[in-house]
Amino acid sequence: MPRPDAVGEKFYVYHPGSSIGQKLVENKHMYISHILLDTKKGIKKLVDEMKFGQKNEFWDDFIFLQVFAPLFDKLFSFDIEQAIDLYSEIDHLLFTTYIRRDEDPVRFRRAFWNVNNYGLRLARSLNTSSLTNMLAPSKSFTNNKKRICFVFKGGFQLAHSEFFQEFLVGSKFFRDQVEITLFLIDERSKALKNRGLEHINIVSTSDKTSPYDKLMAYRNYMSSNNFDHISWVACVQNLSLYMGQKSAPKQSYWSMKYHSIVMDSLDKYAGLGFGGKSFYYDDVEWFRGRAFPSLAFSKINSKTKEKLLESAGIPINSFVIGCFVRSEKLNNDAYWNLLEKVIAQNENVHFVLAAPFIPEFVKARLKNSPFKQSFHHLGWVNTKQWCQCLDLYLDSFPRGSCLTILEAIKANIPSILFDSEHNRESSALPYLSSALSNSKQLPPGVLPIEDVSLLNKKVSSLIKSKQALVQLAAEQKQLLTKLEGQNILFAKDYLNYLLDANLSIRKAQ
DSSP states (O other), X not given: OOOOXXXXXXGGGSSTTSHHHHHXXXXXXXXXXXXXXXXXXXXXXXXXXXXXXXXXXXXXXXXXXXXXXXXXXXXXXXXXXXXXXXXXXXXXXXXXXXXXXXXXXXXXXXXXXXXXXXXXXXXXXXXXXXXXXXXXXXXXXXXXXXXXXXXXXXXXXXXXXXXXXHHHHHGGGGTTTEEEEEEESSSOGGGGTTSSOTTSXXXXXXXXXXXXXXXXHHHHHHHTSOOSEEEEESOOTTHHHHHSSOSSSEEEEEOSSOOOOOOXXXXXXXXXXXXXXXXXXXXXXXXXXXXXXXXXXXXXXXXXXXXXXXXXXXXXXXEEEEEEOOXXXXXXXXXXXXHHHHHHXXXXXXXXXXXXXXXXXXXXXXXXXXXXXXXXXXXXXXXXHHGGGOSEEEOOSSSOOSHHHHHHHHXXXXXEEXXXXXXXXXXXHHHHHHTOSSTTSOOTTEEEOOOHHHHHHHHHHHHTOHHHHHHHHHHHHHHHHHHSSOHHHHHHHHHHHHHTOOOOHHHHO
């Protein structure tokens, strides 16, 4: 669902045919100059003055066409090192503002490729540059193990890293048959100590200061190692720079969410989903295996719980409802209508939101009753602790949670999630569904998205029945238990798919 704009503001205000559209066209060279002079400040100027990333996607695409397309074209006249460094910085800054602004896969596909077709061109122009002569000659390896390298960008602490770490832990059962290397672009190697990854060869370019230096270190390393397969994991920033050319006989993209990453330098595509079926997206087949995180976290005591609630200004005996999601999942007016009804019609209810920021369109609404008295924005917090402070987890829709709702269930917190097309593709829903004996049933606590008043009645009836809450938590926990502790299956499924192997648990044991 598109993001609602400010109350009372017409669509045509931020439109190519409006006065501000004309102003953008007249001043586009000024904005390009500001971005080239100071990328971060230049893009902020676009956000502040032209509301880039704050209105509708039509307006954002117009800004991209007028400002960023000609700016990216300029890069090909720059020195290759300068071009890659600048492209990388802009790519990162455009990610939340433009590429992933809303939880809409169609929008993501268009915005991602508007930006990344330039990254792909840069990656391939580097192939023909004399700089490729810097790559070290290949080494020869005599062992008969399959050799695979996973490339990981960003910090190793988000949800996708928890899934991936469990896969790596499970892969130790196959260490006699497969040699695994983890190439960390940004994270330090020592950050992964004491995580059960002693069997993994870990390499890091965190000491490199520029994107160009990191990319060249990557190319040198891949050239001097005869990997059978290179797989890029999750993060999409700079993906086209690294995977836009072949550095191994087979390459893949392993998505924890996005399914618009299709290019001819990739041979295989994998997604997540315990027990989920492989699927097609953009006419490309995406593999799914038995993937599941460990969900290991320490139980907090009553004193810690009291301190957390007190820090948010919530009375100790309140009924606390929460939702922990990325801000892009909150751009649905119907969800806020549901929250308003639930808070207003149920005594002593407080709602906590853990998200990086609150969408602009709802800020004015939060200043009024009932939100003013009972809504608490936590920012981005330790969800493993905060989920234990809840009495009920009320998920966002149409795109909901995955890891955070599984953590709530692990902590015996009853959870409400929704049956939507988005959630069936990527959320906690397919995981819980796979644990059911009857595939036609919905897991307990899953509601269809329907009239907000009907949803409010269902949620409110649950709030008022302690017995129903306890029963729901127990039923959901039972499903979760069936999915945990099977990392050897996780590793087996994906290693076999990526390497065209026939690894078996019997041989591993």
